[in-house]
Amino acid sequence: MGIINGHNDLALFGSDVKSWSKYPEKELPEIKFHIDSFDKFYRLASEPHLFIKNLLYNSFSYEIKESSNQSKFKDLKSPIKIYNDINIIFGEKGSGKTKLIENYIVPALNKEGQNIYFYEAKKYEDIYKKLINDVSENITISAEIKDRIKLNFEKIINYQESNPSNFINMYIELHKEEQRNVSALRIKKREASFSPTESLIHGKEVIKEIDRIFDSINKVKNINENTNRDDS
Structure with a gap:
């Protein structure tokens, strides 16, 4: 609407709203200017x-x-205004829009x-791919760390405590002894153990830790073998 009105052509959108207080409730195409009264709306429509x-x-x-490269691009005949907003x-194609932005507007701002x-639109694909690659590199986690995270996660979700088979009898005996052992009242469940998978997971963790240590040792050996040193 603003662009059309800027060319001295009248543009209006119809609305069934009869009360001005209900105007904001109506979904109309957005216009740039904040119209908060009928007076402003009338002035926009009559003298856009x-x-x-x-x-x-x-x-x-x-x-x-001014241009950023005056040896190649002359200064503009008259200054242009760039608003702190959408411009x-x-x-048409080849008219110099990109040159204007790249060599005048961007350096000035x-x-x-x-x-x-x-x-530039023609370089969009390359820029997009580079952006994705840069982000991917920053969030890449080594396979070793991922495996360690997985093992720790499995330990958490598979953790369980197995109740002793004679739990009820033990619980009754516990309360029978409460006169002789006051602190026993604070203990409701005294025996717990890891699930059978615990030992397996722990073994994997040990292997991972050993692999990590050997990897560090090999790196040091490579440095020693490949670094030139003065004989003295």
């Missing part, structure tokens, strides 16, 4: 060009004229301390 111009006049912007550059990311 002037309305938008006044709003932009009060918006913060950067004036850009759209219109132009960087000079103002802005953190700018510049991507």
Whole structure:
């Protein structure tokens, strides 16, 4: 709507809302400007060009004229304004949109301390792949660490305590002895053991630890063998 109105063509969206207080409840295509009264809506509809111009006049912007490579690109004949907002550059293919952004706008905003990311559409695929690779490298975990995590996780989820077969009799005897042993009242379940898989898991852990130690030893041996040292 703003773009169409900017070309002095009138654009309106119909609505069945009869009460202005219910206007925000209606889902309409978003427009850039915050319309919080019927008066503003009327002015936008009746004088769109002037309305938008006044709003932009009060918006913060950067004036850009110089190029970053003046030996190759001359300064612009007149400065252009880049608003601290969404900016759209219109132009057919080959008209110099990318050159304008790369050699004028981006350097100027960087000079103002802005953190700018510049991507060309034709390089999107390469940039996307590089981004994925960079992220993958940062989150890659070695196979050894993954195995250790897996073993520890299995220990947690497989942990169980087996009740002694004569648990009920032991519990009754415990309370019979409460007069002679007051502290026994605090003990309700005195015997526990790991599940049968514990020894197996522990064995795997020991093997992993041994592998890790031997790996470290081999690395040191390789350094000793492959490092040139002065005979003296």
